[in-house]
Amino acid sequence: MSAPVIVVGITGSIAAYKAADLVSRLVKADCEVHVVMTHGAQQFITPLTLQTLSRSPVVTDIFDGTHGWKPGHIDLADRASLLLIAPATANVIAELACGLAGNPIGEIALATLAPLLIAPAMNGKMWQHAATQQNVATLKARGAEFIGPEEGLLACGYEGLGRLWNVEGIAARALDIVRGH
Numbered sequence: 001m002s003a004p005v006i007v008v009g010i011t012g013s014i015a016a017y018k019a020a021d022l023v024s025r026l027v028k029a030d031c032e033v034h035v036v037m038t039h040g041a042q043q044f045i046t047p048l049t050l051q052t053l054s055r056s057p058v059v060t061d062i063f064d065g066t067h068g069w070k071p072g073h074i075d076l077a078d079r080a081s082l083l084l085i086a087p088a089t090a091n092v093i094a095e096l097a098c099g100l101a102g103n104p105i106g107e108i109a110l111a112t113l114a115p116l117l118i119a120p121a122m123n124g125k126m127w128q129h130a131a132t133q134q135n136v137a138t139l140k141a142r143g144a145e146f147i148g149p150e151e152g153l154l155a156c157g158y159e160g161l162g163r164l165w166n167v168e169g170i171a172a173r174a175l176d177i178v179r180g181h
């Protein structure tokens with residue numbers, strides 16, 4: 001049986017460094033992992049790290065032309081068994097809810113039939129803001145699944161609901177989905 005293809009979208013959250021551990025766990029679980037990063041994500045962690053851990057080139061730009069005739073993001077959208085966005089910023093959640101395709105994660109989300117698993121991470125007030133909650137409800141109504149956030153001490157210095165769910169738990173849920181559990 002061929003390995004499940006997990007596309008991991010990483011966005012511009014302080015929790016982006018945790019995506020390295022997440023990708024590593026999914027690779028060790030025999031998944032084919034492809035990483036897609038926003039420009040914001042690259043402020044926090046380098047594509048080189050993710051390329052090495054995922055053992056595949058990282059998509060950082062819609063206009064990357066290194067994957068043959070088919071645009072790389074469309075190829076990934078077609079091949080994905082799961083689109084996992086971790087960490088997901090308030091901004092990317094809003095973009096997804098609006099169906100925007102200004103970055104490669106948004107493009108893949110529109111072009112794929114794969115399930116969407118979103119692990120948000122942000123300041124607690126951003127998470128609880130009516131705009132974010134409305135965007136989350138919109139995405140859930142369309143079938144997206146959310147994991148987290150959890151409560152705790154946030155990088156911004158506040159206590160609250162906004163921490164990225166533990167990486168082990170995110171990996172376990174992603175593996176359950178691609179294995180059909």
Ligand SMILES: Cc1cc2nc3c(=O)[nH]c(=O)nc-3n(C[C@H](O)[C@H](O)[C@H](O)COP(=O)(O)O)c2cc1C
Nearest residue numbers: 011012013014038040041089090091092121122123
């Ligand atoms: C140090 C720092 C940490 C940030 N952490 C978060 C975060 O955890 N969650 C979030 O939604 N935005 C966070 N932001 C703001 C985002 O980086 C910003 O909204 C950016 O436009 C998101 O771009 P992207 O969604 O395309 O990756 C942070 C910004 C800075 C400077």
